[in-house]
Amino acid sequence: MRYFKLPWRLLQRSFHQSFIVLWCFNKMQAAGDKKIRDRAPEIKAAGKLFPRGGGAKECLVTQNGEDGGRKTPALVRQFQRMTRPEPGVPRLSHAAAPPDKDLRLGIKTISSMAAVDLINPSPKTKFEHVCVNQQEAIYNSNQKAPLGSSHNQSPGLPSGLNPLSTSFGLKTIRTESAGDMVNPQKTASESHNDWDVSEIVDRDYDWSKFTKSSLYGVPTPHDNSGSGANTALHWQGDSEKSAEVVCKRLDDFREKTQPQLGQVHDPLAETLKVDKDHTFGTIVKPDNLSAGALMHTNGPSTYEQSSVFNSGLLSSVRNILKKNNFCNFDGLLRALLYTDLNGIGKIPPADVDEVFFQFDVPLTPDMLDMLVRWCGGDSGVMCSDLVALINWKSEPNQSVLDRVAANIGQTTSPHLKSKYRTSSQKIKAIVGEVKLLTTQSHGVPTIRSDLPAPRIKRVADHTNYGDESGAYGLMYPSIYSNKGVHEKDFFQPRDEATIQGIFDKIGVSMSREVFHELWSEAQKRDPRGQVSVESFRALMEEVQANKMQHQEQQNELAVPVA
Numbered sequence: 106m107r108y109f110k111l112p113w114r115l116l117q118r119s120f121h122q123s124f125i126v127l128w129c130f131n132k133m134q135a136a137g138d139k140k141i142r143d144r145a146p147e148i149k150a151a152g153k154l155f156p157r158g159g160g161a162k163e164c165l166v167t168q169n170g171e172d173g174g175r176k177t178p179a180l181v182r183q184f185q186r187m188t189r190p191e192p193g194v195p196r197l198s199h200a201a202a203p204p205d206k207d208l209r210l211g212i213k214t215i216s217s218m219a220a221v222d223l224i225n226p227s228p229k230t231k232f233e234h235v236c237v238n239q240q241e242a243i244y245n246s247n248q249k250a251p252l253g254s255s256h257n258q259s260p261g262l263p264s265g266l267n268p269l270s271t272s273f274g275l276k277t278i279r280t281e282s283a284g285d286m287v288n289p290q291k292t293a294s295e296s297h298n299d300w301d302v303s304e305i306v307d308r309d310y311d312w313s314k315f316t317k318s319s320l321y322g323v324p325t326p327h328d329n330s331g332s333g334a335n336t337a338l339h340w341q342g343d344s345e346k347s348a349e350v351v352c353k354r355l356d357d358f359r360e361k362t363q364p365q366l367g368q369v370h371d372p373l374a375e376t377l378k379v380d381k382d383h384t385f386g387t388i389v390k391p392d393n394l395s396a397g398a399l400m401h402t403n404g405p406s407t408y409e410q411s412s413v414f415n416s417g418l419l420s421s422v423r424n425i426l427k428k429n430n431f432c433n434f435d436g437l438l439r440a441l442l443y444t445d446l447n448g449i450g451k452i453p454p455a456d457v458d459e460v461f462f463q464f465d466v467p468l469t470p471d472m473l474d475m476l477v478r479w480c481g482g483d484s485g486v487m488c489s490d491l492v493a494l495i496n497w498k499s500e501p502n503q504s505v506l507d508r509v510a511a512n513i514g515q516t517t518s519p520h521l522k523s524k525y526r527t528s529s530q531k532i533k534a535i536v537g538e539v540k541l542l543t544t545q546s547h548g549v550p551t552i553r554s555d556l557p558a559p560r561i562k563r564v565a566d567h568t569n570y571g572d573e574s575g576a577y578g579l580m581y582p583s584i585y586s587n588k589g590v591h592e593k594d595f596f597q598p599r600d601e602a603t604i605q606g607i608f609d610k611i612g613v614s615m616s617r618e619v620f621h622e623l624w625s626e627a628q629k630r631d632p633r634g635q636v637s638v639e640s641f642r643a644l645m646e647e648v649q650a651n652k653m654q655h656q657e658q659q660n661e662l663a664v665p666v667a
Contacts (some may be wrong), residue, residue, distance in 0.1 A: 177662030291610050422472055423497040429467040434496045441488035468495075479509045598635035607638060613645075623648070 177185065186197045239602060241247045250256040262268060300306060324332065364370040443458045454477045461473060480491045493501045551569065558570035572593055583592065601624055627636045627644050
């Protein structure tokens with residue numbers, strides 16, 4: 106907020122003018138309430154006199170007032186209670202009933218029985234039971250199945266049938282139990298091909314030629330010591346290395362996924378229906394470059410210049426600009442044309458190199474050399490053709506491609522010099538590039554030295570109040586930090602007893618008088634009269650240095666001159 110100082114005479118004049126205007130207005134208002142006096146009756150008044158009327162009171166009178174105007178019908182007023190109610194009348198819906206203090210909505214409930222009588226009724230008398238039985242005797246359910254007895258089925262049965270002694274259905278004949286049916290007691294001859302353990306099956310063979318102890322087939326070599334199984338597991342002849350028995354499914358999977366010695370690893374060979382000598386990919390035509398040139402990483406300048414326009418190199422250049430998000434092609438063209446002093450649209454290759462360097466175009470010198478040679482070379486670079494070739498947002502015209510193809514065989518390479526620029530130079534973060542004293546700084550400073558450091562810093566507080574160590578302290582920390590003693594502990598003000606106790610613990614012994622003199626001197630050097638460990642240590646080193654210097658001077662004076 107800004108405050109302006111006005112001269113006193115100007116304020117006094119404005120106050121007087123305001124007071125005069127207010128006084129005149131009050132006089133005119135007081136005179137308007139009285140009868141106007143005509144001081145020149147012989148002179149006819151100018152203007153036209155209108156009859157008085159149309160005041161605020163007359164304008165505010167509604168048609169429903171006492172002036173006898175047309176009134177709104179009652180049916181319409183019923184619907185206007187919600188949209189345009191009368192002054193002082195609450196807004197009500199047209200479906201709501203008119204407000205009445207004595208009106209009560211709903212049905213009035215008549216009290217009948219108390220809840221106590223319903224929960225715990227009084228016992229009925231014998232007369233009441235007889236009356237209830239007579240009232241319930243007319244129901245069909247009470248006649249057929251009275252309360253406390255079974256259903257009477259005699260009215261629906263044939264006459265003469267006794268329901269207690271008569272039974273219906275077929276009588277079940279008991280023969281054997283369920284256990285005998287599941288496990289019948291049969292002899293060996295009556296069984297259904299069921300033999301016990303070690304029982305010989307009798308198939309009615311003719312035993313006149315063979316006995317029951319005869320064997321069929323070729324005998325299988327057998328050894329109870331297990332030599333046959335040992336031979337099968339050690340089929341390679343080495344008894345220490347046994348054969349690994351794996352599942353066939355696992356072996357097929359390993360054969361498909363793991364490379365085999367002397368074979369090409371092709372896991373999709375079974376799914377592709379191609380010949381064994383089929384080759385995938387595009388055939389690349391061999392060039393004049395050898396493996397040695399590729400291994401020694403020779404630059405593109407050493408390659409043979411082709412006389413045919415290479416669209417692949419141009420696509421690579423446009424792809425590089427697209428990946429680096431370079432889009433300022435209009436500004437690049439204006440800058441190139443600005444350097445054209447002759448107005449013919451051609452500039453020297455050196456100017457193209459300088460403009461591309463200032464616009465930070467992400468192209469190598471070899472790529473820029475190739476583009477310059479395509480667009481004119483040493484005879485002059487066509488600015489519009491150059492920008493049209495590298496503009497990845499649109500395809501170049503056929504006329505541009507024809508001119509480029511014609512220039513390739515006629516122009517020579519200018520061999521531009523490579524320039525180097527650091528990342529700091531790109532944002533002008535170098536010494537002398539930006540005047541910091543005249544440049545306004547924005548944002549919040551990293552080190553908040555303008556804020557007082559809290560006495561107890563929270564864990565979630567990441568603000569640097571200027572009391573933390575810098576980059577040098579992080580790279581070369583103090584040896585005291587390993588013991589939990591930080592830099593602020595050395596500069597913290599302490600009392601005399603604490604300072605003396607600290608120096609006594611580290612082995613610095615001095616008398617009470619010497620310590621008091623050093624303490625007094627340290628208090629004089631501090632504006633607030635406070636003493637820390639660092640200030641007291643610096644004072645001790647200064648006193649010790651002065652003492653050693655004085656001792657050296659005394660020794661020099663004591664040496665006799667030869």
